[in-house]
Amino acid sequence: MSRLQKTFSALHARHEKALIAYIMAGDPSLEETESYVRQLSEAGADVIELGVPFSDPIADGPVIQQAAERALRSGTSLKKILATVRSLRMKTQVPLVLMAYYNSIFRYGEAAFCRDAAAAGVDGLIVPDMPTDEAGTIHPLAEAAGLDVIFLLAPTSPSERQSRVARLSRGFIYYVSLTGITGAKLTDKVDVEKKVREIRRYTKTPVAVGFGIATPDDARQVARVADGVIVGSALVKLVAEGGQVSDRLASFTRSLKAATLPA
């Protein structure tokens, strides 16, 4: 069982939902990322998603775009992020998932990346611009390395794509709550419930919902219908604002985690 599977099944046994927290690696520096990861985990995040900064992040809104720019300015690279993961693994067992655009992985080399990421202690991989159709070469490499490739589904996905992603996704399925980019506002929570139910017809793999979840109240509503809630831009914003970042991240994370506990 992978670390992600174990986490979801332990949560399930406790009737809890997963809180998946996203921050941009290297924003403002990898040293700080390392300490943020530990604080997020201690404050209750069940899975941490680390963004790999890319120059042209087409799935991201302004908050994460600017975080990527800051991370690139601080000299962050995929190689250095893997070193940070290696260092984190000596201190924490929280599942770590990388969210990277495909070109970062392609340039690193798919085989080398899968090998190095798994060796460093990365558990899963989300590639927002790599639909299942383009994952033919990386999927077996990742599977052999023990890396969970997490695919996304969207409100526009027809049933044949839902079933395909349900079959191929490992760890969890990332359901994108809205047609749009990260940091947009989620308005139609009824539709989310309907879609999550549709996806569950095809699989027992957990379904986590992301995009547009900005408050504990959003998290509570989504946690009612999904196996996990993913919060990104709201956390990245706290990092961007500076000040007592660690304390504010921790207290916000605690309030989000509370929203995923059984009522």
Add this chain to the structure above:
Amino acid sequence: MTLLPDSRGRFGAFGGRYVPETLIPALDELARAYEKARRDPKFKAELDYYLRQYVGRPTSLYYAERLTKKLGGAKIYLKREDLCHTGAHKINNAIGQVLLTRRMGKKRVIAETGAGQHGVAVATAAALFGLQCDVYMGTEDMERQALNVFRMRLLGTTVKPVNAGSRTLKDAISEAMRDWTTNVRTTHYILGSVLGAHPYPMLIRDFQAVIGKEARKQIMQAEGKLPDYLIACVGGGSNAIGLFTAFLKDKKVKMVGVEAGGLGIESGKHAARFATGSVGVLHGTMTYLLQDDDGQIQLTHSVSAGLDYAAVGPEHSYYKERERIAYTYATDEEAMAAFDLLARTEGLMPALESAHAIAYVTKLAPKLKRNQIIVANLSGRGDKDVHQVARIKGVSL
């Protein structure tokens, strides 16, 4: 030669659909609508009607006699896409995609633009069919192409400034893709060059292939034989692929694509993807692009906004590797010299993009024999660039 791309949108190793899942159904819908339209004689008749009566096709294939004499080598013909309504080949694709938009029942179109030529073409086609239209444009390009910004506004289009990254074409495409992801159910994204995810590189090529089909017929009429060389500038590469496609099977016809050499390759400030680039993925497609060791897309530079982009169309990458098409580059300075030369010897002001093709013609023609023939694509006219040219020459208007 087999028909490309394959069913997965691949030109050999290049192409594909590297986009968010949200967009996949829209790409499928577009591919289906296009397949259906392509087989529908009514669609072909409608497209032909607008190309003929509205755009002004066929454009002429003009023998540039004074330029030929001046260069003292091969006979030079210019395919006069500058005579198209709105001043460039971009309208061929804009009309085609607007007709597809109507078939898909969508009421809003968006586009990106670099030089502004594609933006103006889409704004024009949208006005013609009463569609709502928003065009994304980098603020750096808005400054370089202020005239085209105003033209789009006059046509009822909203120009949306993009302030991210290099504030040029690359960032305008990213922003248009984000808009499309958000409004995908009601909006069609009219991409302007043979870039992006499948089926865009295929359908845009097909809409531009009219250039080469006409040119092939025209040169046979004028000379009774095929040309020795075809020359076109390559940004994304739609005017080039549009001219080349009809001649791909003619093994004796050599083809050269001219990229933007900017301030020179050594300066690092250029957009010559084949000269120094490598394979990667940008904006949905796998192709040659300018990137660093970590896969970050590099900033480009060209005097011409339309060539100032980090990636080249995937089909060009395919023909480059198969050595069917050769690629070279012309610097800003060479393009400016070609602009002056063509204006003074032929009374034709080329778009700065097209001036790159002319710059290579000036190098190639003198090396060829007088009975050899070059067909160069004069893909657009230079009216839009007059302010930019004045600025470069240090003239205030």
